[in-house]
Amino acid sequence: MAEQAQYEELARQLTAIGAVKRDMGRILPPDCPGGSAAVLTLLGRYGEMRMSRLAELLSVDMSVTSRHVAHVADRGWIERSPDPADKRSRILRLTAAGHEQLDELSRRTSRLLADRLSDWSDDEVGQLTRLMTRLRESFGDCRTAAPHRPPHPHSYATELTTRTPV
Amino acid sequence: MAEQAQYEELARQLTAIGAVKRDMGRILPPDCPGGSAAVLTLLGRYGEMRMSRLAELLSVDMSVTSRHVAHVADRGWIERSPDPADKRSRILRLTAAGHEQLDELSRRTSRLLADRLSDWSDDEVGQLTRLMTRLRESFGDCRTAAPHRPPHPHSYATELTTRTPV
DNA sequence: TATTGTTATACTCTATAACTATA
DNA sequence: TATAGTTATAGAGTATAACAATA
Numbered sequence: 001m002a003e004q005a006q007y008e009e010l011a012r013q014l015t016a017i018g019a020v021k022r023d024m025g026r027i028l029p030p031d032c033p034g035g036s037a038a039v040l041t042l043l044g045r046y047g048e049m050r051m052s053r054l055a056e057l058l059s060v061d062m063s064v065t066s067r068h069v070a071h072v073a074d075r076g077w078i079e080r081s082p083d084p085a086d087k088r089s090r091i092l093r094l095t096a097a098g099h100e101q102l103d104e105l106s107r108r109t110s111r112l113l114a115d116r117l118s119d120w121s122d123d124e125v126g127q128l129t130r131l132m133t134r135l136r137e138s139f140g141d142c143r144t145a146a147p148h149r150p151p152h153p154h155s156y157a158t159e160l161t162t163r164t165p166v
Numbered sequence: 167m168a169e170q171a172q173y174e175e176l177a178r179q180l181t182a183i184g185a186v187k188r189d190m191g192r193i194l195p196p197d198c199p200g201g202s203a204a205v206l207t208l209l210g211r212y213g214e215m216r217m218s219r220l221a222e223l224l225s226v227d228m229s230v231t232s233r234h235v236a237h238v239a240d241r242g243w244i245e246r247s248p249d250p251a252d253k254r255s256r257i258l259r260l261t262a263a264g265h266e267q268l269d270e271l272s273r274r275t276s277r278l279l280a281d282r283l284s285d286w287s288d289d290e291v292g293q294l295t296r297l298m299t300r301l302r303e304s305f306g307d308c309r310t311a312a313p314h315r316p317p318h319p320h321s322y323a324t325e326l327t328t329r330t331p332v
Numbered sequence: 333t334a335t336t337g338t339t340a341t342a343c344t345c346t347a348t349a350a351c352t353a354t355a
Numbered sequence: 356t357a358t359a360g361t362t363a364t365a366g367a368g369t370a371t372a373a374c375a376a377t378a
Contacts, residue, residue, distance in 0.1 A: 002291040007279040008272055010291055012211075013298040014187055015204055019225035020305045021180055022369075025344090033344060038181055045178075051360060059185035064346055066361055088354045088359040106174055113173040116304050125168040125176055128301060131294040132179040138282050139186045188346075191367090199367060217337060230369055232338055254336040254377045 027108045031075060032101060035068040040077060040094065040102045048093040050083060077101050193274045197241060198267060201234040206243060206260065206268045214259040216249060243267050 025034050032040075042057045043049070049057075055065040069092060072078050077098035083089035094102065117125060191200050198206075208223045209215070215223075221231040235258060238244050243264035249255035260268065283291060 002280075002283070002286065002288045004272070004276045004280075006288065006291050006295070007276040007283075010279060010295045010298075011190065011275040012207060013295050013302065014183070014190065015200070015207070016225070016302050017180070017183065017298055018187070018368090020301060021184070022225075023305055024177065024180065034181070035345065041178060041181070052358090059182070059188075060345085061347055062360065063348080063362080067345090070361085083359095086355075086359075088352095090360080106170070109177040110170045110173040113176060114168075114170075116306075117168070117173075117301075120168065120304065122168045122172065124297070125172050127293070128297040129172070129176045129179050131290070131297060132176075132183055135186060135283075135294060136179065136182050138286065139189055184345095201368065218335090226368085227370055228337065229339080229371080233368090236338085249336095252336075252378075256337080 024109060024112060027112050029101075029104065029108075032105065033071075035064075036072045036075075036077075037105050039065075039068045039072050040098055040105065043078060043092060043094045044099070044102045048091050050089045050091060052089075054092060072098070075101075190275060190278060193278050195267075195270065195274075198271070199237075201230075202238045202241075202243075203271050205231075205234045205238050206264060206271065209244060209258060209260045210265070210268045214257050216255045216257060218255075220258060238264070241267075 028034065028037055038058055039054065042054060046057065051062060051065055051069065054069070055062040058065055058068075069078070069080070073080055075097075076095060078092050079095055080090040080092055083091050194200065194203055204224055205220065208220060212223065217228060217231055217235065220235070221228040224231055224234075235244070235246070239246055241263075242261060244258050245261055246256040246258055249257050
């Protein structure tokens, strides 16, 4: 449990980190803005999935997800096949072109980070990544979940595998 | 120096942290969006300054700064007095109402963070804040500065006091 | 001429609400 | 009735470019 001044400082740094994110955004290919890149990254990491699952991983409303997905589908980077188990749903999957685009994204972001963090040790990068991951977990899925009381201890534990590894 | 996979993971977490920022944004007062809050916070922390300095601290273009400043000025939270040293400039300063608004912002963000990070130790919060601050520094002022070569070693060191403590 | 700041325009991201198709 | 997904609309943030006033 920390003091108020510490929280204010953390809040300030959370705001300031926006500059880093904007800098990362500037190196993206012209027709692949941040939203598209996030879709490709998550599909590359977790494999095929439905819209609802992707929206959960992105932590945005499904309407937003729908737009991003339409964008990458228009460019042939993913395919949307019908879900045999539920005709309302569609299965999203990277195409070969999508994998190539994702490789290009990885190269660009890794190159930028390697340049900017050239004086960071392997361990420091790992520490920051770990703490940011934990921060994300501590905030949980704040869009849909009740402010602070999980439905049941059981389903909560079950959901964790679904909602933590973003 | 870290490996590519580590950079990709860090990039992923930088993207994911957006959910935390959006969550913080949701608790702001209706007429005080994030941009306004950032202006008030920086004026509260560093005292009166000119537009150009504020734009630098915000790490955004001055045109963006101008809009945010106009918003908070319209609400009486800051005053813009002419700069006697340069008639093109204006000095920005928090008003009493601005200080009150800033206090309200601090209360809200601290309350949210205290709730979400209730199981974090004081030290862990400090570690994350420190690493995020350093990350911000490592990216430097990427908008205006040359990609990787500071003008002169001398002026670089001088500027650090101005541009680091964001 | 160069710089400070403002305004107009355009683009990205997000959320809410209305709508459809299916469960 | 409820859920999966789409689309329309609106609001916030940002960057570029054109502009005015001053250095």
